[in-house]
Amino acid sequence: MSKSVWPTCGGEAAALVRTKDWSRTALGPLDTWPDSLRILLEAVLRAPVSMVLVWGDDRTLIYNDAYARIAADRHPQAFGGSVRDAWPEAWDFNREVFDACFAGEERVFRDAHFVLARHGVPQDTWFDLYYSPAADEHGRICGALSTVIDTTARVTAERERDRQEQHLKQANADLDALRIRLENLNQRLAADMDFLNTLFRQAPSFMAVLVGPDHVYELANDSYLRLVQHRDVMGKPVRAALPELEGQGIFELLDRVYRDGEPYHGRNVDVLLDSGDGAATERRILDFVYQPLKHADGQTYAIFVEGIDVTGHALTEERLRVAQEAGEIGTFEWFPNTGKMAVSDAYRRIWGFAPDTEITAELLVEHVHPEDRHLSGPRRLVNDDNPIGYNEYRIHRADTGEMRWIARRGQSMRSTVAGERRYLGVAFDITERKRTEENLRQAEAALRELNQSLERKVEQEEAGRFKAEDALRQAHKMEAVGQLASGVAHDFNNVLQIISSNLQLMELDGIGPQAAGRVASAVAAVERGSKLSSQLLAFARRQPLQPVVTHLGELIGGMESLLLRAMGDRIAVEIRQNAGLWNVRVDRNQLENAILNMAINARDAMDGSGSLTIGLANAPHDATLGGDHVCLSITDSGCGMPPEILDKIFDPFYTTKAPGKGTGLGMSMVYGFVKQSGGEIKVRSRPGEGTTIAIYLPRAAGQVLAEEAAADTAIPGGHETILVVDDDPAVIATTTEILAGLGYRVLRAGNGQEALAILGSGLPVDLLFTDISMPGAVDCASLVRQCRTLSPRTDIMLASGQLPDASFDEELELLPKPYNREQLARAVRAQFGGPADPVTARPAHPVQALEPNAGGQRILVVEDDPDTRELACELLAALGHAASGSASAEQALALLKEHDIDILFTDLNLPGLSGIELANRAMASQPALKVILASGDGHSTRIPLASGMAVLPKPYDLPQLEMSIAHVATTLH
Structure with missing residues (x-):
């Protein structure tokens, strides 16, 4: 038979076989078809009933004229095409049946129901179907034969008859069942929707649905709204709802997912989101997925967003990574089952491996020093529970061959694969420490060879180190106490300055001989207080010094x-x-x-x-x-x-x-x-x-200067204008009065602002005399600096109870507090370059001795300080008592034997016997003697009750002294 006229039978289907371009199908050109396919197809074409031959893996469909009538408007498009394309609505059924036939099985279906599109309308159809496998000449099943008998008319008629018979009987029952079913379905649907809504809203991960090419928010759960600071995003395009994402690549990523229909998985993605106040953004690190949602035709209509905020975890990992990199600590992950390892960059640097080198456990063992390989993980894997426990061993670097010491520590961790062993660990280079230890061992070996004298030397050096540390702690302590002492001395000097100035002014005002003696005693006390303050300032290193070159x-x-x-x-x-x-x-x-x-x-x-x-x-x-x-x-x-x-x-x-x-x-x-x-x-x-x-x-350079001759005893004065600045009104008052008494014109200011106002007013000022400790907006340094600008010809002199800090000009003259009238006069005169008219100072009157007064008590005053002793005697005389003095306890005991004394008035702290010891001895020899103890320790001194003794805290005034005398005079032993 000639290929050009096959198949030889007539009919439309046979003609299609002969005319169709089969080279475009999976069967290939017609003249290449196998004989088995030709024979089977010839039988199908000649069959009087509708038959179908399905051939090949693509399930190519070839049928006869009877089947073409069943195919209706699908014919002739379905001829020579795949079964799936011809009958897509019945593909699930056809796929199972033909898979069975190609597997050598037969299938028979009676009145099989299908919904098929005919003339563009889906219709219910029923068929009797007979399927059998079809083999080629080699016995291999390459296709399936199907006989199709359309029973739609019969089944339809039977069903219509049955339907009509049962319709009236079942109508009510069906309606009730349908109603109940619908109600149940509605309730279940509502419950399901509530559950799904709650599940979506409360999900721990953030979720949202973005619809359309503009990515409009359709849904967003609570986690997503928290992420965007609860902004009103629903119904808005993402570009309008989250404008801060512009330039971060997020919009472009959404466009690509929507366009290509491919999902995107992001890990550790940095995003800058509005922090909530609209003024700043904050960094968030997210793991998320953009999953396209598609219609049945594959067209994307929305994007489902789901992810978690991993900012905290990512930042922790970031800090850990930076710490490891900064500390050159390498990390590794070892899987003994495969020998594979995952290592950090720092780990590669420690071993000297290139970034692209694949690291395995055996590769590492090769670079371990042969003597230390028994310490490596693979060598300890069999016998040790933790083969990568802490160990130190030598390696040879892969790049240079240099021998280095490394320390390794790790432990077993649970793997993601069941039964797989997994170990995590760290490694770090300890070569320098090992070299130090080796040097130390060598030093220790050398030290063991030395004698006991060297060991004592080591002990001495150690003691020296401790001593140096103690010295440092002592220096810190002394510095802190020094600052406290400096502040106390400064305030004390201000008080002494007021007392001293007023006492000198009293002398100038003219007072009687007796008062002059008391003033002189008070001036001496001021000088002792000044000496004490000077000691405090010396300790605090704030004492004004006058250093000169000295041999x-x-x-x-x-x-x-x-x-x-x-x-x-x-x-x-x-x-x-x-x-x-x-x-x-x-x-x-x-x-x-x-x-x-x-x-x-x-x-x-x-x-x-x-x-x-x-x-x-x-x-x-x-x-x-x-x-x-x-x-x-x-x-x-x-x-x-x-x-x-x-x-x-x-x-x-x-x-x-x-x-x-x-x-x-x-x-x-x-x-x-x-x-x-x-x-x-x-x-x-x-x-x-x-x-x-x-x-x-x-050591100092320069020559030793000869001491200057004694200064002239005359007190210099002048007629220049002096601006006195001090925040203490009493200091200003006394200083102004002294300077005015010396002939000067004096202006006063209580702070730096007032002084600047006077300097800026145009009044001529020859000397600015200011205290260093100046409160307010204008301190002393600012006042000096602005004075030089406002009045360049004005001289400047400072006064202070302590040394100024380094911010002051060393060329400025400093007059330490407390100063007396003569010191102030000479310091001021020196500022004007020389002497002026001398001012005669009136001499102080000496203290007069007091005669005993027989009308009061006979009191013996025991005090080692002469000024205090004389002052106490004068106070007692003013109260009408007869008082005499003694400088020591020993002298007082002798006087008590020679004279009748009613009251012993003694200081507690005496150079020999203390006041308590003196009182006890005196009262033992004279039981009727009463005792008053004067104490600089205030009320901290305690004595037994009814002892005949009273404590008078220093300083005391006249009423307190009188009350103490009255108390002991009325106390019985």
Whole structure:
């Protein structure tokens, strides 16, 4: 048979076979068809009933003319096409049936129901279907034969008949069942919708649905609204709802997902979102997915957004990663089942591997030192529960071959795959530590070979370190206490200045001889208070100094006779001075006071007998001191000091002397003075071995100046204009009165603002005399600076109870508080360049001795301070009592034996016996004697009740003194 006329049978289907271009189908050109396909198709075409041949994996459909009538308007398009394309609505059924036939099975269906489109309208159809497999000439099943008998008319007629018969019977029942079903379905649907809405709204991850190409918000749950700060986004395009996303690539990403229909999964995506106030954005890190939602035809109509905010976790990982990278700590993840490893960049750098090198456990073992490979994880995997527990071993770097030490630590972690072992760990380079340890081991081996003397040296060095640390702590403590002492001294000096100025003004006003004596006593007390304040300022390193170039040998030589008298006959004083002694720059008076203070302390430590050595020597450059110094040392042969006392030697108000024997400010003053002079002070002492105090003062250039001649006793005055500035009204009042008494024209200002107003008014001011501690908007430094601008010709002089800080011009003259009339007059005159008209000062009158008055009590006053003693006697005389004085307890006991005394009025702190001891001895010999104890400790002193003694706290006034006398006079023993 010729291929050109096959198939030979007639009919429309056979003609289609012959004319169709089969090369465009899965069967290929007609002349390439196998004989088995030709034979089967010939039988189908000639069959009197409708038959179909389905051939090949593509399920190509070929049928005869009878089947073409069943296909109706699908014919001839369905001829030669796939079954799926021909009958898409029946594809699920056809796929199962033909898969069974191609598997060698037969299928028979009676009155099979289908809904098929005919003439463009879906219609119910029924068929009897017979399916059998079709094999080729090799017995391989390549197709399926199907006989199709349309039973639609019969089934329709039967069903219509049955339907009509049952219709009336079941109508009501069907309607009721339908109603109940609909109600149940509605209830279930409502419940399901509520559940789904709640589930969507309360989901922990944020979710939203964006509809259309403009991505309009259709849905958004609570988590999503929290993420966007509860902004009103519903119904708005995302570009309008979240405008801050512009330029962050989010809009473009949504457009791409909508256009391409491909989902997007983002991990650790940085997004800047509005923080809620509309003024700033905050960084959020998100994991999310954009899932396109599609119609049945595959067209995207919306995007489902779902994700979680991982900001906290991501930032923690970021901090951990930065910490690991900064600390060069490498991390690794090891899977022993496969030998694979995931390592960090820092881990690669430690081992010297290139970024693109695949890391495996065996690769690492190859680079471990052969002697240490037993410590590696793979070698310990069998016998150890944790094969990557802490270990230190050597490796050879992959890039340079250099041997390095690394430390590794890790543990087993649960894997995501069941039964798979997984280990996590870290590694870090410890080569430098190992080298240090090796050096230390070598040093220890060397130290073991040394004798005990070297071990003691190590101990001494260790003790030196502790001593240095203690010295640092001591320095911090002294600095803090010094600041407190400076503030106290400053305020105290202001008070003393007011008292001193008023006392001098009283002298100038003219007073009687008796009052003049009291004023003189008060002035002496002010001077003692000024000395105490000076000691506080010296300790605080805020004392105004007048340093000059000084040769310490000459200074000590000038003090030699004073030192000999102070030490007494039983103490040998030796002065040792090296040749070529350098000069220093120091305040001579303060240094002399410091030397005398230390010498007296040494005398007390030697109990009046021993040796005192004063050494002077150059101290060349020392790293601990920084530069050349001159060392002044004072060594005594006294009792020495234990460490617990030595540690407190410079503490203010600390003393080992008995109460009343010292203020505890002597060594504090020395310490502050030396530090303020740029020097250092060191003390070495042991119990029973004496004490050495070494003072190091910086070497100074220049020549020693000869001491100036004594100043003229005349008090200078003048007629210039002086502006006095001080925030204390009492200081201004007294200072103004003194200066006016010296002939000057005086202007006053209570603060910096008032002073600037006067300077800017045009009034001529020759001298600005201002206190340093100036409150208000304009401090002293600002006042000085603006004065130089407003009135360049005005001289400036400062007054202060403490040394100013470094911000003040060192060329400005400083008058320390408290100052007297003469000091103020000479300082002011020096500002104007020379003497003027002298002002004669009226001399103070001496204190007159009081005669006993027999009308009152006979009182013995015991006080070692002469001024205080005389003042107490005068107060008692003013009260009508007969009073006499004694300077010591020992002298008082002798007087009590010689005279009849009613009341013993004694200070608690006396140089010999204390006031308490004196009172006890006196009352033992004279039981009727009454005692008043004057105490500078205030009310802290306690005495037994009905003891015949009373405590009078210092300072006391006349009424308090009178009440104390009345109290003891009426007290019975």
